[in-house]
Amino acid sequence: DQQVKQNSPSLSVQEGRISILNCDYTNSMFDYFLWYKKYPAEGPTFLISISSIKDKNEDGRFTVFLNKSAKHLSLHIVPSQPGDSAVYFCATTGGFKTIFGAGTRLFVKA
Amino acid sequence: DAGITQSPRHKVTETGTPVTLRCHQTENHRYMYWYRQDPGHGLRLIHYSYGVKDTDKGEVSDGYSVSRSKTEDFLLTLESATSSQTSVYFCAISVGRGRDEQYFGPGTRLTVT
DSSP, rough: OOSSOOOOOOEETTTTOOOOEEESSSOTTOEEEEEEEEEETTOOOEEEEETTTTTTEEEEEEEEEETTTTTEEEEEESSSOGOEEEEEEEEETTTEEEOOOOEEEEEEOO | OOOOEESSSEEEEEETEEEEEEEEESSSSSSSEEEEEEEEEEEEEEEEEEEEEEEETTTTTTTEEEEEEEETTEEESSSSOOOOGGGGEEEEEEESSSSSSSSEEOEEEEEEE
């Protein structure tokens, strides 16, 4: 029973357009969320996070939106670049344990 | 760069053999983690450590044990490897235990034949 769900295994976007990656969670007690990016043969790297006291957090081309009532968060990448092609994991954390979604593979076409 | 290395980076072993994976960090962070990554499952926590000789189980700990005798080293042992343990294993550290992001090592690809 996945507590953090990324329902789209893959997404293909044209360079320069917006990429939107989605994530749903099941437990309304979750209150801190993160996005990680992973290239092949490397470990994941932290990208951006958001606390439940906010509904938006922005860092350069990356923005995360949180809709608590829908238990949904999304990562927007604008404009998308070929170097953004990677697997993106959403995650929630509390205490020692971080729960990851299954990941979405993003392809940005030049 | 959080100074995390993993060894070996690749390993092929036979069913029933013991295997130990090593994670080494250079910055003396207190919290260390072992994950496995499998298609369709993302990253799943195997074990974690909150200090020297202080460890606890994660969600997929069966068949795995860990040890941490020094701050900088966190060892993951498969006592008797099975084919279901074929996976990519990642070590991670975090600065704090709460809402801190984790920093990951480069991973170890383990194949059990």
